[in-house]
Amino acid sequence: MTAHEFDLLDRTWSDITPPAARRMLVAAAAAFAGRGYHATTTRDIAAQAGMSPAAVYIHYRSKEDLLFQISRIGHTASLDVLTSAATSAATPATTPAAGSAASLTSPEPDPAARMAAAVSAFASWHAEHHTTARVVQYELNALTPEHFAEVVVLRRRIEDTVRRMIEDGVAAGVFHVLDARGATLAVLSLCIDVARWYQPGGRRSPADIGALYADLVLRMLGT
Amino acid sequence: MTAHEFDLLDRTWSDITPPAARRMLVAAAAAFAGRGYHATTTRDIAAQAGMSPAAVYIHYRSKEDLLFQISRIGHTASLDVLTSAATSAATPATTPAAGSAASLTSPEPDPAARMAAAVSAFASWHAEHHTTARVVQYELNALTPEHFAEVVVLRRRIEDTVRRMIEDGVAAGVFHVLDARGATLAVLSLCIDVARWYQPGGRRSPADIGALYADLVLRMLGT
Numbered sequence: 133m134t135a136h137e138f139d140l141l142d143r144t145w146s147d148i149t150p151p152a153a154r155r156m157l158v159a160a161a162a163a164f165a166g167r168g169y170h171a172t173t174t175r176d177i178a179a180q181a182g183m184s185p186a187a188v189y190i191h192y193r194s195k196e197d198l199l200f201q202i203s204r205i206g207h208t209a210s211l212d213v214l215t216s217a218a219t220s221a222a223t224p225a226t227t228p229a230a231g232s233a234a235s236l237t238s239p240e241p242d243p244a245a246r247m248a249a250a251v252s253a254f255a256s257w258h259a260e261h262h263t264t265a266r267v268v269q270y271e272l273n274a275l276t277p278e279h280f281a282e283v284v285v286l287r288r289r290i291e292d293t294v295r296r297m298i299e300d301g302v303a304a305g306v307f308h309v310l311d312a313r314g315a316t317l318a319v320l321s322l323c324i325d326v327a328r329w330y331q332p333g334g335r336r337s338p339a340d341i342g343a344l345y346a347d348l349v350l351r352m353l354g355t
Numbered sequence: 356m357t358a359h360e361f362d363l364l365d366r367t368w369s370d371i372t373p374p375a376a377r378r379m380l381v382a383a384a385a386a387f388a389g390r391g392y393h394a395t396t397t398r399d400i401a402a403q404a405g406m407s408p409a410a411v412y413i414h415y416r417s418k419e420d421l422l423f424q425i426s427r428i429g430h431t432a433s434l435d436v437l438t439s440a441a442t443s444a445a446t447p448a449t450t451p452a453a454g455s456a457a458s459l460t461s462p463e464p465d466p467a468a469r470m471a472a473a474v475s476a477f478a479s480w481h482a483e484h485h486t487t488a489r490v491v492q493y494e495l496n497a498l499t500p501e502h503f504a505e506v507v508v509l510r511r512r513i514e515d516t517v518r519r520m521i522e523d524g525v526a527a528g529v530f531h532v533l534d535a536r537g538a539t540l541a542v543l544s545l546c547i548d549v550a551r552w553y554q555p556g557g558r559r560s561p562a563d564i565g566a567l568y569a570d571l572v573l574r575m576l577g578t
Contacts, residue, residue: 168393171392270493270551314567314571317552321551322545325544325547326544328544328548336537344534344537348538348575
């Protein structure tokens with residue numbers, strides 16, 4: 133992992149305090165992405181974080197608890213990116229003057245603009261945070277059944293958000309889709325798989341990928 | 356891994372002889388998919404195959420050699436599926452009578468039918484062979500540089516096959532695509548990611564997924 137990649141990974145976890153707990157999450161995500169969850173020991177993680185093995189247990193119950201925190205926070209972050217992009221696309225950029233008629237009626241959300249914004253943000257997130265996203269997506273089976281169940285709730289929310297956007301677009305006559313559930317699966321799959329193939333410094337930036345995928349998804353939905 | 360899944364995995368490698376070499380590849384693919392390459396030892400693989408650790412080295416130079424064979428054969432198989440589906444869709448089902456004018460001119464290939472057949476076959480393959488495909492896609496970094504270079508040649512061939520199909524469709528006025536390279540990336544990514552989320556016995560069979568994706572890809576290509 134290059135210094136730049138490590139910086140990016142550190143930014144993913146910038147909200148985590150204290151710094152020691154954050155350093156451990158960053159070290160764990162890098163190790164799980166690099167050699168896999170099962171090949172990584174808490175000793176490896178502590179060494180990478182520049183701490184003693186015992187220090188890990190001050191902040192996390194176990195190696196699996198580290199994976200769960202990465203998975204929980206990673207899923208929550210990608211859900212937030214998806215919903216806030218969709219919400220801001222549905223709201224006009226300027227607030228109408230107070231007291232005007234327009235301020236009383238909510239603007240008609242444009243399903244295509246909303247979907248484009250959501251896909252662009254979700255795909256870019258999976259490029260920008262590819263190391264975290266790989267751990268989140270490929271190590272689900274290593275979670276305990278209880279932790280897995282918690283993560284599934286977040287995954288369903290991500291799925292429901294996209295499916296509802298598709299169904300709204302179909303209801304508004306903007307999208308033409310026979311199988312909304314199948315289209316939801318494909319849209320999410322396309323964006324998530326960015327984490328597998330994306331390489332920093334490659335031909336396309338995260339923003340380029342977002343723009344390309346927004347266009348392809350709108351075509352897929354028959355706009 | 357269920358007995359059914361193990362059977363499926365065994366079928367992926369049915370061409371490999373002698374049977375002992377096949378048993379080891381099946382055991383290695385199952386172990387790499389389950390716990391990751393780095394967490395698997397040749398001892399684990401031998402035990403799973405019901406053989407002595409020394410027996411592994413009769414057929415394979417190393418654990419990495421097992422991974423390379425899985426990767427090489429897996430990439431070759433998915434490339435074959437892609438090209439043979441595209442080729443058979445472009446050829447009429449019945450041969451014209453010998454000596455007739457039609458036998459002298461090759462039939463005009465239909466770019467949309469070819470693409471639909473190729474995507475359907477390639478996506479189904481990634482569902483049917485999801486265990487192998489996961490190893491093939493997620494453990495690339497564990498290959499030696501020499502083996503990685505060999506596998507990259509196969510990956511480029513897969514990419515070129517799809518890109519040429521898209522470019523042919525654009526030239527024929529059937530597809531409407533601004534960025535053929537970007538569309539190629541998305542088509543392959545969509546199909547490959549099936550290996551991540553597919554679960555045997557789920558809502559959609561491999562054939563269902565193939566049909567859904569063929570339709571979505573044709574829309575994406577602006578037919």
